Each structure stands twice: as C-alpha cells, then as structure tokens.
Amino acid sequence: MKRLRSRAGLSQHDLASSTKMSVATINQVEGAKRGVALSSLEKIASALDVSVHQIIQLGKEMADLDAIREARTILANNVKLRRKELGLSQEDLSRRASISISTVTSIEKCSKAATVDVLQSVAIGLDMTIADLFVIRS
Numbered sequence: 001m002k003r004l005r006s007r008a009g010l011s012q013h014d015l016a017s018s019t020k021m022s023v024a025t026i027n028q029v030e031g032a033k034r035g036v037a038l039s040s041l042e043k044i045a046s047a048l049d050v051s052v053h054q055i056i057q058l059g060k061e062m063a064d065l066d067a068i069r070e071a072r073t074i075l076a077n078n079v080k081l082r083r084k085e086l087g088l089s090q091e092d093l094s095r096r097a098s099i100s101i102s103t104v105t106s107i108e109k110c111s112k113a114a115t116v117d118v119l120q121s122v123a124i125g126l127d128m129t130i131a132d133l134f135v136i137r138s
Helices: 002-007 012-019 023-030 038-048 052-085 090-097 101-108 116-125
Strands: none
Touching: 002 038, 002 052, 012 023, 012 038, 038 052, 052 090, 052 101, 090 101, 090 116, 101 116
C-alpha cells in the first residue's frame, strides 16, 4: 500500500486525513501489522484513486516476495550448514558442484537467485536433493 500511497503523492498523514483514519492505523496497515475492514479498505482505495482489487493484488505480490526471500534464507542456511557438516570450504563446494566460488558465496549470502541447474549442482555437491535444500532445519 505504501507504493500506491507514494505514487499518489500522499503522506501517511494525508491519507489518514482523507480517510478519517489515524496515522498510526495507516502505518500499521502499511506494515502488515494490522488487518483492515473492507469499509476502511474502500476508503483507502478511493483516496488513492485505485480499486480495492489493486490494493489486494499488491498485497499478494508483496507476500510472494516475502516467501521468495524466506526460501532464499532457508537455502542459504542449509547450504552453509551442510557444507560445514561435510567439512567443505566454499572452494571445495564450488569444485564438487562445478560452479564458481562467487556463486556459492552469493547463495550463502542470499544475494543472488540460483537457477534450477545451479541448485541441482549444489545439491549433488552436498549429497542432497534440491528438496532437502529447502527443508527448515533447526
């Protein structure tokens, strides 16, 4: 919602005023810390000159991005943990997986998206399956 509000050139205060909601409420809704009633969502949509559907769709897209970030974090943790369990350096893993050291580093730092081919190579290099790379481990 923040993106839509910014695109409309409104501050949180402006949006709160035009919807008769508090700034704190707008802040919580934008931060996904609070749900919003349909009637309030309709007021927000009207103030932003968008449809309720657009706000909901943007929320879904942001949730998808959060899920991708979470998957990358799980992948990074699992690669690093398994690599260390096997006593491998990043260089060792890069040789076993036939990928560059920078790719291993990027995966472990969540700074680069890995292709399916790279994931397969990493999994083989760690004696795992691709699915194992995404299992939440404690």
